Amino acid sequence: MKKLTLIAALFGVFFTAHAQEGKKWTLRECVTYALENNISVKQSQLDLEAAEIDKSDAIGNYLPSINGQASNSWNTGLTQNVTTGVLQNQTTRNLSAGVTASVNVFNGLRNLRQLQRAKLSRIAAMYSLEQMENDIALFVANSYLEVLVNKEVLEVLKEQNQLTKEQYQRTQDLVDAGTLPEGDLLEIKATNADEKQQIIVAENNVRIALISLAQTLLIEDYENFDIVKETYNTPMASILDQKPEEIIDNAKENRYEIKLAEQNVELAEKDVEISKSAYYPSLSAFFNYNTRESGAERITQGGVDSSQPTQVIGQVESTGEVVVAPNFALETLPPRPFIDQLWLNDGISYGVQLNVPILNGFSTRNSVKRNEINVKRAEYQLEQAKLDLESNIYQAYVDAQGSAKAYEAAKTALESQEQAYAYAQDRYDVGLTNAFDFSQSKFRLSNTQSQLIQAKYNYIFKLKVLELYFGVDPEDIKL
Known part of the structure; x- marks a missing residue:
């Protein structure tokens, strides 16, 4: 499926599926499941199926219509003999049957234009489905990355708490030896308690993010739902070397929202042509074969x-x-005999019928005007779609630039904070600083690590959204 390739390539994830219960879901599996089960996607698929039926209807308009009819009745009293036409008192059974075929010879090119419209409608439904699948895939990817962010933050907190436990043991030894005051040990205990509280909050955040992702996928087994642990590398930011105008030009050629709006303009124009067909005369032909039989x-x-x-x-x-x-x-x-009567009493009729519109209470003219208004409305919607796309791309471009700067700043901050933490640890080990100052340094390090994780994944997502706007082929998007 195209969308699976898109997302898998988008985030560079190619995992093997797990069949056992309680499996850990990959991003590819999440997207696959979402596209197969999301209600909005299913509704768009139904719209496409309906468009296929409309196309079949338009093709069927070219075919003649053939209808058969038959009736069998019992009559008592003065009735007409269906074979002689004479009125007589009788109690009898009468059968009549026939078949009629009719075909439109000319109806103002309505059939041709309806077929053209059905084809346009089918293309529009396909664009709508593609757009819906893109939106769902990106929404799932964002939710998936949110889980990864919370998981990595939790790991950082656990690592920091492990260091605190090790520090507590060293401080306990120094307090027992009389080198450090007992107040330092109490400070580390407080730090340990605070970190455990943060771990509980982080675990809850992971659980909430997993539940949110499961709800997006319409999965009800929240307890056993989990995702694969995977670390993403920071992608190259070559897309930021492009000018926003270049990205906009590519997006207008490739984005489904623009293609869909363009198709809606063509559909509205085709509706005008269809409504104008009522100005022209229509010519139809018919052929009828009938027969009758009587039990009188x-x-x-x-x-x-x-x-x-x-x-x-x-x-x-x-x-x-x-x-x-x-x-x-x-x-x-x-x-x-029954068969003999059918042969003796049969007959045929055939002919053509011409209908010329003369006056219909301005119905046709008003219909044309209404459809012309719809054309203008569709053109405005196309113009608005282009403006919205341009605004979204500028916003995505600025967001990607900002997230890149935030990521670089977070890396620089982490490097500085790691140095500050190492310096604080050296001072603490030789007794030049107290446990409170050292704990504050470790807290700042942990906070900086969490900020870097969030900045990293935010940068990844914003960058890939911008690349999709630029029209990068899914198979060429790598991390």
């Missing part, structure tokens, strides 16, 4: 009815031929 008995003409005499009703003037009234007998027959 047939009444047909038989032979001469001998029970009724032939009646003369006239004479042909030219020939003198007698005209008589028909006296044929009517014969009732069973209905024809």
Whole structure:
């Protein structure tokens, strides 16, 4: 997955996954789990799936629509015979069936523009998903580094407390020998108690940071959640050699928030084109095949009815031929076979239909105007996105510069404090300073070490965020 490579390369971490319960999580595993389970990422994935469906709908608009229909009814009384069309008193069953196909021949290029819009919408959904994954990955990385900071601070406090315990034993020996006053021993006891309290606070900070990271990953087993112990080297700060304007230019070409805003402008413009399609006439074609069948008995003409005499009703003037009234007998027959009726009673209809818009209460014109307003709104949003990106990059650049200076200052302070601590220890060992002054020197050293740890990881994170703004390929980002 692209985001896994991004974060793994971003912080130079490539660890082997652990399968056992209570495992220690690597940064790579945390990012993987977050991208698979984060609700916001899942929602963005659903948006992409919905965009795929919209694209399928747009393609389907080019296909003809085919619909079949059938009905079977029972009628009693004076009803029409579906095969003869004659009204008669009857109790019968009638079946009718048909299939109709229709296709849009021309509809103002609406189908083409809707397909184009669906493709743009899919690209926008992809950009949105990428942006969401980037944000989640960086958020997880920041939370992960927060845990590392608290863990290293805890280790520093424990190391300092170990030195205090060793100092306590030496001071105890000197007090027993009468070289130092007992007040120095009491001072070291107080220092030890204070350091233990700091260790408890630091342990709580580690636990809180782990719980916060677990909550970000939607992991509920807080008790067994922990991360791999790993120390990061300070990266090269070559990105700070670039001018902010160069970083901004690269970011505008590569950042997903800009690409997404640009896609939204294109979508709004495509909506204008779609709404203008309603100005044009539309032409559609149709074809229908239908048939029918009846369960009614047939009444047909038989032979001469001998029970009724032939009646003369006239004479042909030219020939003198007698005209008589028909006296044929009517014969009732069973209905024809089902299949035969379907063939005998079928029919087709086909044609084209032209619709010309003349007046629709300004609906089309107002729709075009609304979409034109949406285009302007999307253009403003794009402009705002560029301004926000520019502001964020300048802020990130200043933050990276400031964190670099803070890190260098913290290193210098630590070097000075280590020298001051060594000097204080030498003086304390020969009795030239008391335990209180020595404890204060050790406290300042511990505080400086903690500040260096925080400055280091803050510098790492700010630097990598700036590199991503610059468009450095994830595979090329090293610590």
